[in-house]
Amino acid sequence: MDRMLVVIFDRESKANEGKDALFQLENDNNIVVYAYAVVARNADGTARVGQNDDPRPVGTLLGGTLGTLIGLLGGPVGAGLGAAAGLAAGAAVDVSHATFGEDFVEDIKQQLSPGKFALVAEIDEDWTFPVDRSMEALGGTVFRRALSEVKHKLNDQHTAAMKADSAQLMAEHAKAHADRKAKLQEKINQLDSKIQARLEKAKERRQAAEREAQAKVELLKAKAAVAKAKAAETHI
Numbered sequence: 001m002d003r004m005l006v007v008i009f010d011r012e013s014k015a016n017e018g019k020d021a022l023f024q025l026e027n028d029n030n031i032v033v034y035a036y037a038v039v040a041r042n043a044d045g046t047a048r049v050g051q052n053d054d055p056r057p058v059g060t061l062l063g064g065t066l067g068t069l070i071g072l073l074g075g076p077v078g079a080g081l082g083a084a085a086g087l088a089a090g091a092a093v094d095v096s097h098a099t100f101g102e103d104f105v106e107d108i109k110q111q112l113s114p115g116k117f118a119l120v121a122e123i124d125e126d127w128t129f130p131v132d133r134s135m136e137a138l139g140g141t142v143f144r145r146a147l148s149e150v151k152h153k154l155n156d157q158h159t160a161a162m163k164a165d166s167a168q169l170m171a172e173h174a175k176a177h178a179d180r181k182a183k184l185q186e187k188i189n190q191l192d193s194k195i196q197a198r199l200e201k202a203k204e205r206r207q208a209a210e211r212e213a214q215a216k217v218e219l220l221k222a223k224a225a226v227a228k229a230k231a232a233e234t235h236i
Contacts, residue, residue, distance in 0.1 A: 001124065001125065001126070001146055002034075002122065002123075002124050002146070002147045003122075003123055003124070003125060003144045003145060003146050003147060004065065004066070004069060004104070004120075004121075004122055004144065004145050004147060005119075005120070005121045005122070005123050005131065005142070005143070005144045006069075006108050006118050006119070006120050006121075006142075006143040006144070007118065007119040007135045007140040007141065007142050007143070008108070008111045008112055008116055008117070008118050008140060008141040008143070009116065009117045009118070009119065009138070009139065009140050010115075010116060010117075010139065011117065012038065012040065012050070012117045014117070014138050014139055014140065015038045015050075015117040015118070015119045015140075016038060017138050018119040018134075018135055018138050018140055019036055019038060019119055019121075021134040021135065021138065022036065022119070022121060022123070022131070022134075024134075025130050025131060025134060028130075030125070030130040030131075031123050031124060031125045031130065031131060032123060032124040032125075032220065032223070033121055033122075033123050034066075034121075034122040034123060034124070034215075034216055034219060035066050035121065035122050036066075036119065036120065036121035036122075037049050037050065037066065037070060037120050037121075038050035038117060038118070038119055038120075039070055039073060039074075039112075039117065039118045039120055040116070040117050040118075041073070041074075041112045041113060041114050041115075041116060041118075042114060043114045045074070046074045047070055047071075047073045047074025048074075049070060065122060065147060065212060066120060066121070066122045069105070069120060070120060072105045073105065073108060073109060073112065073118070073120075101145065104143065104145045107143060108143055111141060111143075119135075119140070122147075128144070131144075162191060162194060162195050162198070163195060165191060166188055166191045166192060166195065169184055169187055169188045169191065170188060172184055173185060173188065
């Protein structure tokens with residue numbers, strides 16, 4: 001299952017050890033690490049993103065769901081800093097559109113006080129014990145949330161409701177007297193504009209999700225190719 005993982009540490013060195021532990025778990029075939037970052041919370045509430053030394057082509061993933069979470073942790077200024085590191089910024093950092101939920105973000109913010117560090121990673125894991133055992137051994141506090149399409153479905157429901165309102169207004173407009181038609185038409189136009197804006201944002205989010213999904217496929221292919229090459233070397 002694809003999950004967003006956040007582990008809070010008291011020291012940056014421990015967060016980096018946690019990152020190494022994640023990749024060891026991946027090498028042991030316990031999890032897949034799609035992308036990661038080490039984040040510190042500044043005294044002004046913004047987020048500082050550490051140097052990412054992952055040699056794999058994960059730019060799309062860093063700019064997707066994981067980048068969105070980092071932007072939310074740091075706010076507008078933190079998101080700007082994230083953009084400098086190749087992470088998400090701007091409209092992407094909208095908690096109402098995130099697939100992990102506002103409560104998840106708030107729980108992390110409460111724990112990620114200034115001076116603490118967060119290992120943030122998007123992973124695929126079948127069970128939680130390997131990661132929990134490794135992170136807790138390093139003194140980390142683990143948060144995780146399954147990634148889903150719930151927010152997309154909720155957005156579709158809101159759009160459908162707005163379309164229903166528009167249809168009702170149009171039905172009233174057809175029967176209304178002349179002095180009422182102008183007011184109804186204004187409401188219809190305003191609602192239609194909102195519907196179009198929501199549909200455009202939904203399109204952008206789905207396109208971003210498709211790019212992220214393709215990036216994961218390519219990452220898994222690269223990982224499989226490396227494993228195959230290593231296996232071939234052992235039989236030489």
